[in-house]
Amino acid sequence: MINIALPKGRLGEKVYAMLASCGYGCEQYEKGSRKLVFRDGGGKVSYFWVKPADVPVYVTLGAADVGVAGKDVIDESGAEVYELSDLGMGKCCMCVAAKKDFKDDKSRPLRVATKFPKIAADYFLGVGRKIDIIKLNGSIELGPVLGISDVIVDIVETGTTLKENDLTIIERISDISCRLICGKAAYSFKRAEIDVLNEKLRGCIK
Amino acid sequence: MSELNLDFLNSEQRACVLLKKLYLSYGYEYFRLPGFEEYSLYAENKSFLPEGDAITFTAGGKLLALRPDVTMSVVKNMRAAQGTKKVFYDENVYRRGRDGSVGEVAQMGVEVIGDVDGAVECECIELALGTLATISDKYLLDLSHAGIVKKVEEFARLSPKDGEEYRQYLSRKNRHDFERFVTRAGVDGKGAEMLRSLIVLPPKQEDAFSELYKMAKFVDIGREIEELKEMAQGRERIELNFSVVGDRDYYSGAMFKGYIEGAPAAALSGGRYDGLAQKLGLKAGAIGFALYLGEIPRYAGDKPKSADVAVIYNEDNGKRALKIAAGLRSEGKNVLMTKCAPAFFAGEIVAAEGKDD
Numbered sequence: 001m002i003n004i005a006l007p008k009g010r011l012g013e014k015v016y017a018m019l020a021s022c023g024y025g026c027e028q029y030e031k032g033s034r035k036l037v038f039r040d041g042g043g044k045v046s047y048f049w050v051k052p053a054d055v056p057v058y059v060t061l062g063a064a065d066v067g068v069a070g071k072d073v074i075d076e077s078g079a080e081v082y083e084l085s086d087l088g089m090g091k092c093c094m095c096v097a098a099k100k101d102f103k104d105d106k107s108r109p110l111r112v113a114t115k116f117p118k119i120a121a122d123y124f125l126g127v128g129r130k131i132d133i134i135k136l137n138g139s140i141e142l143g144p145v146l147g148i149s150d151v152i153v154d155i156v157e158t159g160t161t162l163k164e165n166d167l168t169i170i171e172r173i174s175d176i177s178c179r180l181i182c183g184k185a186a187y188s189f190k191r192a193e194i195d196v197l198n199e200k201l202r203g204c205i206k
Numbered sequence: 207m208s209e210l211n212l213d214f215l216n217s218e219q220r221a222c223v224l225l226k227k228l229y230l231s232y233g234y235e236y237f238r239l240p241g242f243e244e245y246s247l248y249a250e251n252k253s254f255l256p257e258g259d260a261i262t263f264t265a266g267g268k269l270l271a272l273r274p275d276v277t278m279s280v281v282k283n284m285r286a287a288q289g290t291k292k293v294f295y296d297e298n299v300y301r302r303g304r305d306g307s308v309g310e311v312a313q314m315g316v317e318v319i320g321d322v323d324g325a326v327e328c329e330c331i332e333l334a335l336g337t338l339a340t341i342s343d344k345y346l347l348d349l350s351h352a353g354i355v356k357k358v359e360e361f362a363r364l365s366p367k368d369g370e371e372y373r374q375y376l377s378r379k380n381r382h383d384f385e386r387f388v389t390r391a392g393v394d395g396k397g398a399e400m401l402r403s404l405i406v407l408p409p410k411q412e413d414a415f416s417e418l419y420k421m422a423k424f425v426d427i428g429r430e431i432e433e434l435k436e437m438a439q440g441r442e443r444i445e446l447n448f449s450v451v452g453d454r455d456y457y458s459g460a461m462f463k464g465y466i467e468g469a470p471a472a473a474l475s476g477g478r479y480d481g482l483a484q485k486l487g488l489k490a491g492a493i494g495f496a497l498y499l500g501e502i503p504r505y506a507g508d509k510p511k512s513a514d515v516a517v518i519y520n521e522d523n524g525k526r527a528l529k530i531a532a533g534l535r536s537e538g539k540n541v542l543m544t545k546c547a548p549a550f551f552a553g554e555i556v557a558a559e560g561k562d563d
Contacts, residue, residue: 062470080471082449086382175386184449184472188346188465191409 002045002193005064007052011090011178015068016047018087022200045197056081056181065186066194071176072155076116081181084198088205089178092157094119096171099144102151113143114153123153123173141165217341217506218312218499222296224340225314225497229294232333234316237293239279245271247278253453254278254482259302272300277479277494280317281486290320290490296499315476315496319483322491324436327460327478330493331437331444334464334474337497338443341506344467348447349438352457352477353430354418355448358404361425362397372401373451381405396424404448411438414446433459456481462495468505473498513542516551519558527558 004019006012016029024045028038039046050058055069056079070090074083094116104110106129113134114120124131134149136142143149145165155176156162156169180201182194212220226236248260248271260271273279276297284291294316301309316333318326331347338345355376359369368391375384384405388398400421407414418431437460438444450461456479464474476495483492515534519527531541534556542548547555 060470062468081378083378083380083383179382183470184463185465185467185470188348188445189344189467 003064005058005067008049018204059183066182085180087178091177094173095156095169097167098151111149113149120153218502234292234294242270245269254456274301312499313496317494319492338464342466347444347464349462350448350450358400377451514539515554516542522561523558525562
């Protein structure tokens, strides 16, 4: 049996629909239900809904063999997992953004507001820029607007929120999309089953 | 002397005893290490360490660190040794996580420093397999070779920065981002094909070696393939898996990780680390591995061991209680003497009644 951690919400439901269409459906599944665990009668697969940011946790701790998580969540968690497929959903990018008139003062650390401190720290370490991180949990765009940060590191989908707050992208860090991840130990012992699931899922990706 | 029955130990303690016996049977010497070293030892070799900082403190004007890694201490303390040294250890390491939390991890492992030839490499793999077999009969060892990855990267003309990025995709078997990377980095043709092959190498040894031999027509990796073949020897429990990667400056040859069914992460990790030995001033080869002991009871499903019987006594009948407890112990029971019943006690409770004479 393969244990699959799905992210709660629209994306998770979309991925479940894909899995169901390639033979991994569950009669126990009910759309909108609050039930967190459901399995198929044939014992081929077991699903559970978890908070999107927790998917890598369930996979690295072995509660789930595979899971579906955004690239942002995977990178921020630093989880030691295999990334078996890009599911091509939830596409956006991780960017550094600032006010349109921003000029970097290299004589002091750059103040970076973000929900993703690890991604931000790794990126600025790579480019050799000293930073101070301001960890926020939402409305990151307010950082430069209210002057508590010089730049932000955040996910940009359409760019509308940035535009409405007079911010602009100054650097793209990476492309983000939804990935099928797998625990390294789980892959060692369930490789054949997981490879079949992965191949079928890849066949469904448009 | 008859074999000691180890049933009274938990799985971690049992593994510890059995592994000491295993390593001694190969002639390895037990090696004790100081619990701390000068911080500079770790600061200068940070990328050899797993993620996380050392826990530091000052004493006598020196900045010291609780040992975050055993291998470095072994190498450092072996610098004056003559000839080839084969040792094993049973130590704790201490690390600070990214979130500031402090962790203690129990490790047991072996290190060989000196003339490390093919026979020593094979012996080390044999010991790694024996170590995993001591814990469980369901285990696998993933084997890779830093030399092959290095030469394929050189053939594909990856810059050091691109090589680092490539090894991230390799360690995650991340083919989709790899495809974007080769386009971005301008790698094409045979180089891209070989880099890709290492990511998607088939699990069966026969198929994996056949892929590597195909690469050997273009890259000089014949010697490394033979080294891997010697170590793998067609054993079913060994799979070639190049997602096992390490820092280029330290690891030079074979690298491996051991998995036990039921354990969420690698239980054992090791490799040939001539680079580290040389960086620490040794003109010698080095190979070794560590087993993470602390996780064993969790995946072995150990139940907490407590007393079979609690003998409850008061200030008037302590002697009677001692007598009752001794009688029960002579029947082979584990007996706790206490003045009040322990919470959530699952065993039998016996009250020492009356008064002492």
